[in-house]
Amino acid sequence: MDNLAKPFFSVVIPTRNRPKLFALALRSVLEQSFREIEIIVVMDGSDPQHDPEYAVVLAEAPNACTHRQPHRPNGHGQSYSMNTGAYIAQGDYVAFLDDDDYWTDPQHLARAHTAIQASQQEVDAYYSDQRAYFADGSETARTVWIEDLASQVVTQGQAYGDAYRVSPEFLLSSKGFAHLNCSIIRRELYLQLSGMDENIRYECDRDFFLRTLDAAENFLYCPLFTSRHHIPEKGRRDNMSTLVSDYQKALYQIAVYEKNQLLSRRPAIRNACRVGLSYVYKNLAEQLARERRLDDALRYAQKALALDGGWKWRARTLLLWADHRFRRPRHSA
Known part of the structure; x- marks a missing residue:
C-alpha cells in the first residue's frame, strides 16, 4: 500500500x-x-x-x-x-x-x-x-x-x-x-x-x-x-x-449442496443445489458400478432418481437394478 x-x-x-x-x-x-x-x-x-x-x-x-x-x-x-x-x-x-x-x-x-x-x-x-x-x-x-x-x-x-x-x-x-x-x-x-x-x-x-x-x-x-x-x-x-480422494470430494460436494439447499432463502439457489446433488449422485452411481459395488451403485442411482425423474436416468437406474438383480457376482462359500 x-x-x-x-x-x-x-x-x-x-x-x-x-x-x-x-x-x-x-x-x-x-x-x-x-x-x-x-x-x-x-x-x-x-x-x-x-x-x-x-x-x-x-x-x-x-x-x-x-x-x-x-x-x-x-x-x-x-x-x-x-x-x-x-x-x-x-x-x-x-x-x-x-x-x-x-x-x-x-x-x-x-x-x-x-x-x-x-x-x-x-x-x-x-x-x-x-x-x-x-x-x-x-x-x-x-x-x-x-x-x-x-x-x-x-x-x-x-x-x-x-x-x-x-x-x-x-x-x-x-x-x-x-x-x-x-x-x-x-x-x-x-x-x-x-x-x-x-x-x-x-x-x-x-x-x-x-x-x-x-x-x-x-x-x-x-x-x-x-x-x-x-x-x-x-x-x-x-x-x-x-x-x-474422488469419494471424499463427492462427500464435500454433497455437504455443500445439502447445506445450501436447506439454508438458502432464494428458491433459485435451492433448485441449483438440487440439480447439483443429482449430478453428484449420478457420478457416484456410475463410478461404483464400474467398481462392481452394485448395492451402493443402485442406492446412489435411486438418490439421483429422487432428484431427477427424467426418462434417461429412469432407464439408467433400471439397467443398474437389472445388473444388480441378475448379474451380481457370487461370493464363494
Whole structure:
C-alpha cells in the first residue's frame, strides 16, 4: 500500500510450500496499476526448508503484511487461511488469489474499482472470469467457471465500465461458479457470512459463492478474463484438490449442496443445489458400478432418481437394478 491510511482493496494470498509459484502470484498483484491496495500473505505452516526462498520472494513486497500460521502436516486449509487474511484486512473490499495461480490483467483491480465506484448502489460482490490450463500448458475446452455467461451479460441491464449489474438467478444459470481468484467481496459482507466454511476442504469456494448469492443483493459481473488457473496434477499431493480422494470430494460436494439447499432463502439457489446433488449422485452411481459395488451403485442411482425423474436416468437406474438383480457376482462359500 502506497502510504494510505486505508486501502480500497485487501488482496489475500494464502501459500504453503510453493515459493516458486507464489512468486508469480505475488508479482501479478504488484503489477496491478491500481495502487490503493494492501497485500496480505498468509503463510499456512510451510515446511522450514522453504523459508529462505520465501524470504527472497517477499523481499519484492516489503510493505506486504505477512501472517505466519503454525506448522501442521496438511496445513490449516484454504478456508482457514482465507478467513485469517480477511479478518485482519483493512480494505473496503477483499480480493483473493491462490498461490499456484496468478492474475493476467494488470488492470483487473482498476477496472473493478471503476465499476464499483460508478454503481449507484453499494456493490456486494464483483466477479470476473479466468482461464484454466493443464500442466502441459494446454487450455481446457470445457466450461469451468462462469465464462459461459459472457455472451449473455449484455442483455442484463446497466453497465458500469466493463461490468454489468446481474441477478443471482443470472449467475446461477452458469454451468460453473465464480472462482475465488475472480471474486471481490465487500469485507463487511464477508464477515457477516462468517467467511469461508472451515469444515470444507474441497469446493469451499462454491459454498461461499452460493452463500454470497443468497445473502447479498447487488452483484457486478465483468466478462473479461483476469486470471490464469492451473489445473492440479492428480499425481501431486500439494493441492487441496489432490489431497482428497474422488469419494471424499463427492462427500464435500454433497455437504455443500445439502447445506445450501436447506439454508438458502432464494428458491433459485435451492433448485441449483438440487440439480447439483443429482449430478453428484449420478457420478457416484456410475463410478461404483464400474467398481462392481452394485448395492451402493443402485442406492446412489435411486438418490439421483429422487432428484431427477427424467426418462434417461429412469432407464439408467433400471439397467443398474437389472445388473444388480441378475448379474451380481457370487461370493464363494
